[in-house]
Amino acid sequence: MARIGGNQLCRTGIVSLFLGCAVLWAPVVGHSDVATPKIPAAQGGQCVEPVEIMRRDHFDFLKHDRDKTVHEGIRTIKHSLAGCIDCHATKNASGQFVPINAEGEFCQTCHTYAAVKIDCFTCHATVPAVKMSQSP
Ligand code: HEC
Ligand code: HEC
Ligand code: HEC
Incomplete structure (x- = not known):
């Protein structure tokens, strides 16, 4: 249980880190395949x-x-x-x-x-x- 919890936490961290980058970069890069x-x-x-x-x-x-x-x-x-x-x-x-x-x-x-x-x-x-x- 604890391992799953830690794993989830870590993944959540990675996901939000990634989202943070995406939010900062998307308006700059302006890819048409992302909801910019x-x-x-x-x-x-x-x-x-x-x-x-x-x-x-x-x-x-x-x-x-x-x-x-x-x-x-x-x-x-x-x-x-x-x-x-x-x-x-x-x-x-x-x-x-x-x-x-x-x-x-x-x-x-x-x-x-x-x-x-x-x-x-x-x-x-x-x-x-x-x-x-x-x-x-
Ligand atoms: C509580 C009211 C208030 C808020 C909230 C406010 N301002 Fe102002 N701002 C003023 C006043 C008053 C002046 C002076 C206007 C003048 O003398 O021309 C001013 C002047 C300015 C100026 C220089 C004049 C111009 O037209 O560019 C800029 C730039 C500016 N504010 C940007 C901002 C930004 C960016 C924000 C939000 C982060 C903001 N202000 C929030 C009241 C406010
Ligand atoms: C191309 C996209 C884009 C446009 C257009 C844009 N902004 Fe922004 N703005 C951002 C982003 C992204 C941030 C946050 C940046 C950060 O925190 O690093 C931001 C942050 C700000 C902040 C600082 C907010 C804070 O909490 O310190 C102010 C003030 C601001 N913008 C004013 C304006 C005004 C006024 C306009 C219209 C004249 C405008 N922005 C148009 C993308 C934009
Ligand atoms: C003399 C006209 C003019 C003034 C004044 C002006 N802009 Fe612009 N701005 C433009 C033009 C033209 C573009 C190029 C994009 C377009 O054609 O829409 C642009 C682009 C931008 C962009 C990038 C938008 C994108 O497509 O990613 C931002 C952000 C921006 N302006 C913010 C501001 C802010 C904040 C101010 C005030 C401090 C300001 N502009 C004052 C004409 C102006």
């Missing part, structure tokens, strides 16, 4: 960093630039969260922006897949800001 997240396409030009770097390090950039803005009052930042949303938000059939953290949207697909939870959008807008002061 479907990432909505971006608008506008190039991303703020090369795509493979963004996949890996986007949260470090975001946190770094948040600290700059919130603690030092610097707003001319490269990795603005508002900027991510400007390019990565999508519109629905009636031309309305869909919240970036909604089911299947850019900041949500990978995170569901990787079991990441972020609280950013309790404060930050989930759709691009409407330009109010601009002349038509």
Whole structure:
């Protein structure tokens, strides 16, 4: 009994280790035979960093630039969260922006897949800001 238990424990450990790797790698590798997240396409030009770097390090950039803005009052930042949303938000059939953290949207697909939870959008807008002061 004890041997079976230990064996099961070990296998569970190996399995979760493997799953951990799979979760981290799958969005990067993007094999079509695995259930990888479907990432909505971006608008506008190039991303703020090369795509493979963004996949890996986007949260470090975001946190770094948040600290700059919130603690030092610097707003001319490269990795603005508002900027991510400007390019990565999508519109629905009636031309309305869909919240970036909604089911299947850019900041949500990978995170569901990787079991990441972020609280950013309790404060930050989930759709691009409407330009109010601009002349038509
Ligand atoms: C409790 C509210 C709150 C939460 C939660 C929060 N922020 Fe912020 N964040 C702010 C405020 C307030 C500012 C300052 C906005 C300004 O002055 O432009 C800011 C600024 C920023 C900026 C710089 C401005 C910009 O548009 O990019 C970044 C980047 C940022 N936050 C990222 C994040 C990320 C990533 C998360 C989640 C991990 C997060 N924030 C969660 C309130 C919040
Ligand atoms: C000027 C437009 C623009 C801005 C601003 C922008 N991106 Fe991107 N991003 C892109 C484009 C274009 C791609 C390439 C993939 C595509 O076409 O959808 C991309 C790709 C990515 C990817 C890889 C997606 C994948 O397919 O694996 C991540 C992650 C990402 N961006 C995160 C961010 C984050 C986080 C921010 C804000 C700090 C941001 N982006 C700001 C345009 C932008
Ligand atoms: C290509 C897939 C992908 C996309 C698209 C993506 N993320 Fe992530 N994100 C991840 C993964 C994977 C992690 C966990 C990485 C880790 O923990 O090593 C993560 C982690 C984070 C974290 C850190 C969470 C924590 O607990 O520290 C923040 C903040 C974050 N993402 C913000 C965003 C925002 C904002 C967007 C949309 C602009 C976005 N992400 C889009 C894959 C993605």
